[in-house]
Amino acid sequence: MNQHSSGRDMTRAVSSVGTETHYMPGWANDFETEALPGALPQGMNSPQKCEYGLYGEQLSGTAFTANPPERTWTYRIRPSVKHSARYTKIDVAYWKSAPCVDPDVVSLGQYRWDPVPTTQGLNWITGMRTMTTAGDVNTQVGMASHIYLVTESMVDDYFYSADSELLVVPQQGKLRFYTELGIIDLQPQEIGIIPRGLVYRVELLDGPARGFVCENYGQKFEMPGRGPIGANCMANPRDFKAPVAAFEDREVPSTITVKWCGQFHKTEIGQSPLDVVAWHGNYTPYKYDLTTYCPVGAILFDHPDPSIFTVLTAPSGQPGTANIDFVLFRDRWMVAENTFRPPWYHKNIMSELMGNIYGQYDAKPQGFVPGGVSLHNMMLPHGPDRDAFEGASNSNLGPEKLENTMSFMFETRFPQHLTAFAANEAPLQDDYIDCWDSLEKKFDGTAGKK
Ligand SMILES: O=C(O)Cc1cc(O)ccc1O
Numbered sequence: 001m002n003q004h005s006s007g008r009d010m011t012r013a014v015s016s017v018g019t020e021t022h023y024m025p026g027w028a029n030d031f032e033t034e035a036l037p038g039a040l041p042q043g044m045n046s047p048q049k050c051e052y053g054l055y056g057e058q059l060s061g062t063a064f065t066a067n068p069p070e071r072t073w074t075y076r077i078r079p080s081v082k083h084s085a086r087y088t089k090i091d092v093a094y095w096k097s098a099p100c101v102d103p104d105v106v107s108l109g110q111y112r113w114d115p116v117p118t119t120q121g122l123n124w125i126t127g128m129r130t131m132t133t134a135g136d137v138n139t140q141v142g143m144a145s146h147i148y149l150v151t152e153s154m155v156d157d158y159f160y161s162a163d164s165e166l167l168v169v170p171q172q173g174k175l176r177f178y179t180e181l182g183i184i185d186l187q188p189q190e191i192g193i194i195p196r197g198l199v200y201r202v203e204l205l206d207g208p209a210r211g212f213v214c215e216n217y218g219q220k221f222e223m224p225g226r227g228p229i230g231a232n233c234m235a236n237p238r239d240f241k242a243p244v245a246a247f248e249d250r251e252v253p254s255t256i257t258v259k260w261c262g263q264f265h266k267t268e269i270g271q272s273p274l275d276v277v278a279w280h281g282n283y284t285p286y287k288y289d290l291t292t293y294c295p296v297g298a299i300l301f302d303h304p305d306p307s308i309f310t311v312l313t314a315p316s317g318q319p320g321t322a323n324i325d326f327v328l329f330r331d332r333w334m335v336a337e338n339t340f341r342p343p344w345y346h347k348n349i350m351s352e353l354m355g356n357i358y359g360q361y362d363a364k365p366q367g368f369v370p371g372g373v374s375l376h377n378m379m380l381p382h383g384p385d386r387d388a389f390e391g392a393s394n395s396n397l398g399p400e401k402l403e404n405t406m407s408f409m410f411e412t413r414f415p416q417h418l419t420a421f422a423a424n425e426a427p428l429q430d431d432y433i434d435c436w437d438s439l440e441k442k443f444d445g446t447a448g449k450k
């Protein structure tokens with residue numbers, strides 16, 4: 001997987017705020033890219049003097065001795081220490097971190113929310129609304145799920161999370177992430193990953209923007225083991241895209257906000273920190289087009305576990321038991337014979353937070369709407385509502401295409417705790433649990449096969 005990318009050939013010089021984006025394909029490649037010709041040292045990382053008067057700096061995304069180690073070498077106008085003055089603690093009211101167990105909030109239950117409405121004056125930081133937290137940010141275990149609401153761009157304000165990598169799932173609007181390593185545009189049906197420690201700002205290209213974020217406190221997302229499926233289908237490595245180098249040489253009063261151990265801190269500096277002119281390495285932000293995900297499923301009978309739809313998985317250290325699985329339910333053919341085709345009724349040791357990107361989800365034809373969220377927590381029973389059950393039990397089973405549908409699941413081995421925002425302020429559907437009320441007892445002890 002560590003093939004050498006031809007990033008340099010694809011690089012376009014973008015010497016200040018770029019308007020076009022360019023990407024290099026491949027999963028976890030060892031990329032190289034430069035926004036000015038010759039800015040990237042060849043054959044070594046630390047020349048005595050770098051070209052253009054640049055400073056060399058390493059960003060380590062794994063422990064030095066991890067296998068494989070992930071790191072990126074940057075060549076920048078100033079070293080990051082110059083983008084880091086004294087920090088002041090600030091309050092970011094709605095962005096919570098685990099452990100965050102509110103004694104007045106009940107997390108045991110099946111929950112569903114309508115889309116959280118967007119309001120004016122929200123940027124990537126102030127518009128982050130934490131719905132659930134799991135694990136512990138201090139021990140780098142677990143995750144948080146958020147809804148983001150963005151109606152304003154960050155202009156000379158920058159951010160990074162030392163706590164987490166962010167998996168961003170847009171549902172509405174279009175965002176541009178100006179990062180230290182280049183520019184990524186994101187819109188619905190795409191996902192982006194912003195790695196831990198990477199500095200960026202988020203611009204609103206088309207708003208208002210809303211979407212979902214999985215904040216991963218633990219080991220990085222990786223492609224799932226493919227097992228008997230073999231080398232093809234599911235997510236294909238070449239469909240992951242890393243940005244080419246792009247830098248800002250802007251000397252204006254600016255701020256950097258840092259999320260660190262669940263707390264937020266701000267510092268003021270006199271220039272843009274996005275000043276990396278060239279870089280090489282395998283620790284990068286990336287995007288992925290969900291419509292390139294090639295689903296594999298039941299082609300004769302029965303309904304497999306949803307793990308067959310895993311796009312990315314973040315390991316927990318216990319094999320097969322992820323800190324987080326990111327699972328995609330996209331349009332696909334249903335052909336299974338003599339089969340109840342929607343998800344079965346079940347209880348799961350993992351906890352399942354789902355979001356609807358667009359369309360209708362087969363187990364919940366009503367009520368789980370685009371922008372909406374549901375939570376089926378650890379060991380809590382759930383499954384199709386009555387209409388889905390009756391429909392699927394009585395339909396004529398020809399080949400049928402599930403169309404106009406894209407939902408996803410953040411599934412974690414840890415119980416998810418609701419925030420006070422999720423319990424009290426977000427549009428919780430109080431009657432969600434009633435969707436199973438009208439399931440009848442159909443049992444007839446005399447009716448079975450003799
Ligand atoms: O609960 C859900 O809707 C998600 C889900 C889908 C599926 O096809 C099988 C199991 C499962 O948890």
Ligand SMILES: [Fe+2]
Pocket residue numbers: 343346348352376382
């Ligand atoms: Fe489920």
